Amino acid sequence: MLVTFLAGAISMGVIYLYACLGETIIEKVGNLNLGIPGIMCLGALGGAIGINLYYAIFGEVTIGILIVFFGILFSMVFAGLGGLIYSFLTVSLQANQNVTGLALTTFGVGLMKFIGSNMNVSRFPQASLSFKNGINFGNPEGFLGTIYKGFCEIFLSHGILVYLSFALAVIIFIVVYKTRTGLYIRAIGESPQTADSQGIDVRGYKYICIIVGSGIAGLGGLYYVFDRSGGTTFVEAAIEAFGWMSVALVIFSMWKPFRGALGSILFGGLYILPQFLPISNTQLKIFAILPYVVTVIVLIFTSIFDRKDSQPPKSLGINYFREER
Amino acid sequence: MENREIAIQCNNISKHFKGVYANKNINLTLYKGEILSILGENGSGKTTLMNMLSGIYQPEEGEIYINGELASIHSPKDAFTYGIGMVHQHFKLVEVFTALENIILGINDRRSVKEITASIKEITSKYGFEIDLNKKIYNMSVSEKQTVEIVKVLYRNANILILDEPTAVLTPQEIDKLFFVMEKMRDDGKSIIIITHKLNEVMRISDRITILRKGEYITTLNTNETNEKEITEFMVGRKIDLKLERLRILAGPPVLEARNLRILKDDGTVAIENLNFFLRGGQILGVAGIAGCGQKELCEAIVGLRPYEGVITHKGESINGFTPQMIKDIGIRMSFIPEDRLGLGLAPDLSITDNLLLKTYDEKKGILVDRKSARNDAVQLIERYKVVTPSTETPVKNLSGGNVQKILVGREIGNDPNVIITAYPVRGLDINSSYMIYDILNEEKSKNTAILFVGEDLDVLMTFCDKIMVLCHGVNMGIVHTKNTTKEEIGLMMTGSLDLTKDNKKIFGFADDSLVTDEKWEELLREDQIRRKK
Numbered sequence: 065m066l067v068t069f070l071a072g073a074i075s076m077g078v079i080y081l082y083a084c085l086g087e088t089i090i091e092k093v094g095n096l097n098l099g100i101p102g103i104m105c106l107g108a109l110g111g112a113i114g115i116n117l118y119y120a121i122f123g124e125v126t127i128g129i130l131i132v133f134f135g136i137l138f139s140m141v142f143a144g145l146g147g148l149i150y151s152f153l154t155v156s157l158q159a160n161q162n163v164t165g166l167a168l169t170t171f172g173v174g175l176m177k178f179i180g181s182n183m184n185v186s187r188f189p190q191a192s193l194s195f196k197n198g199i200n201f202g203n204p205e206g207f208l209g210t211i212y213k214g215f216c217e218i219f220l221s222h223g224i225l226v227y228l229s230f231a232l233a234v235i236i237f238i239v240v241y242k243t244r245t246g247l248y249i250r251a252i253g254e255s256p257q258t259a260d261s262q263g264i265d266v267r268g269y270k271y272i273c274i275i276v277g278s279g280i281a282g283l284g285g286l287y288y289v290f291d292r293s294g295g296t297t298f299v300e301a302a303i304e305a306f307g308w309m310s311v312a313l314v315i316f317s318m319w320k321p322f323r324g325a326l327g328s329i330l331f332g333g334l335y336i337l338p339q340f341l342p343i344s345n346t347q348l349k350i351f352a353i354l355p356y357v358v359t360v361i362v363l364i365f366t367s368i369f370d371r372k373d374s375q376p377p378k379s380l381g382i383n384y385f386r387e388e389r
Numbered sequence: 390m391e392n393r394e395i396a397i398q399c400n401n402i403s404k405h406f407k408g409v410y411a412n413k414n415i416n417l418t419l420y421k422g423e424i425l426s427i428l429g430e431n432g433s434g435k436t437t438l439m440n441m442l443s444g445i446y447q448p449e450e451g452e453i454y455i456n457g458e459l460a461s462i463h464s465p466k467d468a469f470t471y472g473i474g475m476v477h478q479h480f481k482l483v484e485v486f487t488a489l490e491n492i493i494l495g496i497n498d499r500r501s502v503k504e505i506t507a508s509i510k511e512i513t514s515k516y517g518f519e520i521d522l523n524k525k526i527y528n529m530s531v532s533e534k535q536t537v538e539i540v541k542v543l544y545r546n547a548n549i550l551i552l553d554e555p556t557a558v559l560t561p562q563e564i565d566k567l568f569f570v571m572e573k574m575r576d577d578g579k580s581i582i583i584i585t586h587k588l589n590e591v592m593r594i595s596d597r598i599t600i601l602r603k604g605e606y607i608t609t610l611n612t613n614e615t616n617e618k619e620i621t622e623f624m625v626g627r628k629i630d631l632k633l634e635r636l637r638i639l640a641g642p643p644v645l646e647a648r649n650l651r652i653l654k655d656d657g658t659v660a661i662e663n664l665n666f667f668l669r670g671g672q673i674l675g676v677a678g679i680a681g682c683g684q685k686e687l688c689e690a691i692v693g694l695r696p697y698e699g700v701i702t703h704k705g706e707s708i709n710g711f712t713p714q715m716i717k718d719i720g721i722r723m724s725f726i727p728e729d730r731l732g733l734g735l736a737p738d739l740s741i742t743d744n745l746l747l748k749t750y751d752e753k754k755g756i757l758v759d760r761k762s763a764r765n766d767a768v769q770l771i772e773r774y775k776v777v778t779p780s781t782e783t784p785v786k787n788l789s790g791g792n793v794q795k796i797l798v799g800r801e802i803g804n805d806p807n808v809i810i811t812a813y814p815v816r817g818l819d820i821n822s823s824y825m826i827y828d829i830l831n832e833e834k835s836k837n838t839a840i841l842f843v844g845e846d847l848d849v850l851m852t853f854c855d856k857i858m859v860l861c862h863g864v865n866m867g868i869v870h871t872k873n874t875t876k877e878e879i880g881l882m883m884t885g886s887l888d889l890t891k892d893n894k895k896i897f898g899f900a901d902d903s904l905v906t907d908e909k910w911e912e913l914l915r916e917d918q919i920r921r922k923k
Contacts, residue, residue: 244493251483251494258481261445262495262541263466373485386445 067214069333069340075222077332079288081229083310084317084324085236086281090147091319092240093273094253094379095154098165100281101307102172103146105300107282108289109176110142111135112183112298115191115290128194132224135195135286143282144275146172151274155267158383169304176300188295195291196223225287230325232280237321249273253377256384266384284310309335312359318366318374331355393420395457396549396580397442397473402451404437411437415451415606417599419549424571424581426591426612428624429601433819435584436478438601439551442582443475444468455549466495474542475551478584480534482526489522492541512543516573532563539570550574551582556590560679561880568594586819588617600624621820633824633852635871636831640855641670643900644839645691645808649699649914652686652863660686661863664699665898668808668839673830675854675871676843677879683863684843685728688810691841692716692725698921700913703808705904707913710920724801726811728843730790734797737786741778742767744785745800770799774825791822798829809833812843827853847876858898861885868897 083100090097097103114134122130150168153159198221204212240246251259252266260266285303289295313331317324334354338347366374399417403410412434419425427435440446442453444465453460455471462468468475482491493505500508506522513520518536526534535555542550552571556564571581571594585591591598592612600607600623607623645668652661660683668674676684689695693713700709703721716723727733735744746763753759767781774795778788785793794814801809809830815823827849834840844850850857851871859866859882866882867889881887890897905913 247486247490247494251486254483254485255481258483258491259495261443261465261475261477261481263464263469264495375485378484 065340067217069336070218071221072336072339073329073333074218075226075292075332076336077328077330078222078226078229079284079292079306080310080313080331081233081325081328082284082287083281083307084313084328085229085232085321086143086277086279086284087311087314088317088319088321088324089236089240089249089273089277089280091314091380092249092253092377093270094256094377094382094384095151095270095274096161096165096381097147097150097168097274097278098162098311099146099150099168099172099278100165100311101304102169103143103278103281104285104288104303104307104310105172105176106146106285107139107143107279108285108298108300108303109172109180110282111139111286111290112180112185112188113142114138115188116184118191119187126190126194128197131191131194135191135290136225136283139282139286140279143285144279146282147275147278148271150278151271154383155270155274158385161381161383169307173300173304176303180298180300183298185295185298188290188298190295192290192293192295195225195287196294198222223291225283225291229283229287233321233325240321250377253379256379260384260386281310309355312356315376316355316359316362318362319376330358334358393422395419396421396455398454398457399438399442400452400454402438402441402448402453404434404441404446404448410434410604412441412448413604415601415604417606418609419580419582421548421580422575422578423596424575424583424594426595426598427582427584427601428588428591428598428620429819433601433624434604435601436553437604439475439553439582439584442468442473442549443551444473469545469547472546472548473551474545474547474549476535476538476542476553476555478553480538482534482537484527485525487523487525488520488529488537488540491526491537492522492544494541496545509540509544512540516543516570516577518570532559532566535559535567543574548578549580549582551584553584554586555583556585556587564590588620591620592617624820633827633849634831635852635855636834638671638835640672641837642902643667643904644670645701645703645841646900646903646905647691647699647701648898648910650687650690650701651698652683652690652695654683654686659863661690661697661860664860664863664865665896666858666865666868667898667900667903668841669900670807670837670839671834672856673834673840673842673854674868675850675857676841676860677847677850677857678860678883682860684812684860687860688725688727688812688841688843691810692723698917700910700917702905702913707916709913709917721808722804722806723808723810724804724806726798726801726809726814728812728816730793730797731786735785735793738784740782740784741771741776741796742781744796745770745803748800748804766803770796770803774799774829791818794818794822794826798826802829802833805836806833807838809838809840811841813845814842815849816845847879850879851876859883861888865890865897867893 083104087097087100114137115131118131118134146168150164153164154161240249248259248264249269251264252269256266284306288303288306289298309331313324313327317327334351338351395418397417397419399415402412402415404412415438429435437446441448442462444462444467447463453462460471462471489506492509498505509522518540520536520540526537555567559567575581583595595612597609597611598615598620599609600620602624610620647667648665650661650664654660666674678684686695690697691701693711693716700707702708708716708721731737736747742760742764745766746758746760749763750758764781770776771778771781776792776795778792785796798814814826818826830840842854854871856868856870857879858868859879861883862885866885866887878887882889
């Protein structure tokens with residue numbers, strides 16, 4: 065049971081992890097994108113369109129790697145377009161970030177509902193098999209065998225998108241904290257004036273980070289539909305809820321990718337925990353708020369200790385305009 | 390002089406914001422290996438001009454020649470390629486980064502950290518900087534941050550340095566150090582433009598002086614052929630009397646008395662330790678001290694914005710632990726003119742009228758605010774203090790520093806206060822605006838108002854205040870009558886070299902004619918301890 069729970073927590077948390085990583089990149093350049101739920105919907109929608117396109121081109125022949133490729137590509141493009149809209153409005157036109165983000169959420173959720181309700185979803189469970197395809201780890205006997213099997217089920221039984229998400233956490237950590245590019249990105253988020261006066265292309269970096277971040281966040285939606293739900297649930301309301309949770313996870317993770325990865329497992333675990341406990345519907349609701357409560361507690365503690373290193377990027381939510389007086 | 394090589398030549402530069410010219414037909418010449426001061430009152434366009442040289446703004450008209458070639462500076466990056474580096478008044482540093490990270494920010498330098506560190510060390514030792522490259526900026530003092538800024542610019546091989554008010558936040562010793570470095574850089578062939586308000590520094594450090602007034606170019610003078618008086622005339626456009634006046638009137642009984650004050654800073658460290666003082670009606674008590682020695686916290690505690698240990702009384706009645714509203718409710722008219730005008734004093738995005746309303750909104754009954762009379766007040770205030778503004782409905786953040794301060798002071802004086810607490814009321818203001826503020830304070834003094842004046846310019850404190858209390862790291866070094874002291878003495882007290890409270894039998898800050906008896910003081914102090922325990 066513990067094995068099933070842990071494997072479930074990881075698998076569930078990946079939805080949050082993609083969105084959290086994407087939003088982390090966006091917030092690192094100082095933009096608070098509340099459009100994440102909408103962008104995840106766009107990602108799911110894009111993935112669905114891509115997969116239907118695959119079947120339209122190749123018919124019933126299943127080439128797993130191509131299905132996954134089509135899903136990821138279209139998912140990221142759609143979500144990235146959402147990011148492009150957001151960055152054009154906030155970076156170029158200086159629109160209020162919160163309002164733009166909320167509008168984008170409404171747009172993304174609405175668009176998925178509008179197009180998705182007429183979409184042919186019949187092939188999704190079939191496509192989902194390509195996403196979920198894990199590693200076959202055999203069936204050894206004995207005590208050691210049980211441990212081995214448990215280990216494999218927790219860590220190795222997942223689909224490709226799970227591994228990709230954790231790999232991304234590592235890559236993003238290295239880029240943001242260990243490279244010159246990351247230094248520039250963090251500088252922009254902390255003090256765009258400083259970055260600008262040092263000749264860093266603030267607008268360019270913001271556009272790139274917001275679009276790439278949105279693309280990554282969109283994979284969360286793709287993953288939910290085609291891996292976690294096995295292609296059976298193509299519902300925007302569920303994705304929207306995961307989106308808000310992911311925004312909370314960014315705060316919980318203190319804008320750090322590794323903490324985001326651990327936090328996603330925690331959030332995922334809290335989400336599926338009720339399934340493993342004999343509890344009533346009311347208690348279920350209480351469980352559902354736990355991730356938010358945890359986030360609030362973390363916020364309280366980091367505020368009390370006021371460590372400069374675990375604060376949000378200083379210019380978060382503030383647009384930058386060079387000639388402002 | 391004229392046959393020296395020219396580093397920067399600006400011809401007829403113009404730039405305007407929202408229909409108002411910030412710079413109009415400015416000419417400027419900077420030679421190689423010289424220090425040029427740019428002088429002008431607030432809003433004369435100094436910073437705008439410098440921002441155009443460093444690529445933050447673009448000029449709308451005119452040409453800039455650098456080393457004899459026509460230059461177009463569209464971004465800070467362009468400025469670097471021309472060898473121009475600017476140290477801004479508000480430092481452009483990332484607080485959570487180390488000095489090293491800030492220095493290499495934005496440079497495409499493929500060398501290893503070790504090599505970069507070595508070449509930075511080379512620069513620092515050449516000019517005599519002291520800098521810890523691995524220290525985070527938020528752990529640094531103002532002077533250290535400035536050093537990082539200058540090293541940053543030098544590391545970019547800048548040959549033309551622009552320093553925007555570099556001395557405003559430094560102690561005299563730090564200024565000496567900065568000037569020493571500047572001279573070294575000049576001797577090394579670099580050109581330096583320095584913007585400062587302090588005339589004595591201009592005379593001391595610069596080779597030539599360019600004067601701007603209201604966005605226009607006035608003249609350029611050789612420093613050794615001019616004097617402070619002439620410069621001032623060029624700056625303000627007419628002769629003005631530089632003499633500050635100390636009103637000699639008979640001071641009344643103590644209005645505000647404070648004993649055993651202990652105040653903490655935001656980060657929990659001690660700002661003020663065991664401080665006693667009193668304010669008399671019709672008297673100005675100056676507070677001297679290096680920036681950050683607890684002045685800000687003291688002001689905030691007095692007006693009820695910051696908790697404190699100890700006792701403060703008003704006309705013999707304890708106002709211990711009162712909020713600003715409670716102070717107002719018992720009929721004390723206390724005015725606070727804080728250091729941070731647009732943060733603590735005024736709401737930047739609100740209009741002049743609305744800002745005036747913030748003080749008087751609860752005087753009228755009913756749920757609606759009385760905008761009409763507030764607008765009348767605003768019109769009167771604008772007329773009385775000659776505020777330059779398009780209308781009463783202009784957001785105050787769009788006004789220049791001097792005008793913002795006039796509105797704040799006007800509002801705070803408007804309710805006829807009997808206590809005024811003010812910190813650096815003329816900081817960043819031009820001479821005309823400064824004197825207007827001094828005049829207003831003197832007028833209030835003649836109405837028997839008790840005034841606490843936190844200042845930075847010792848000359849002003851010496852001539853303007855009746856008494857000066859000197860703080861050194863939150864500890865009272867003594868309270869002196871300005872007529873019995875010298876600038877040197879106060880300077881020594883500021884740095885902690887002289888402590889009058891040490892070998893003096895008299896306890897400083899206790900009024901001989903205190904309105905509170907000794908027994909009552911003890912009782913109040915006991916009450917304070919009980920109050921804090923709760």
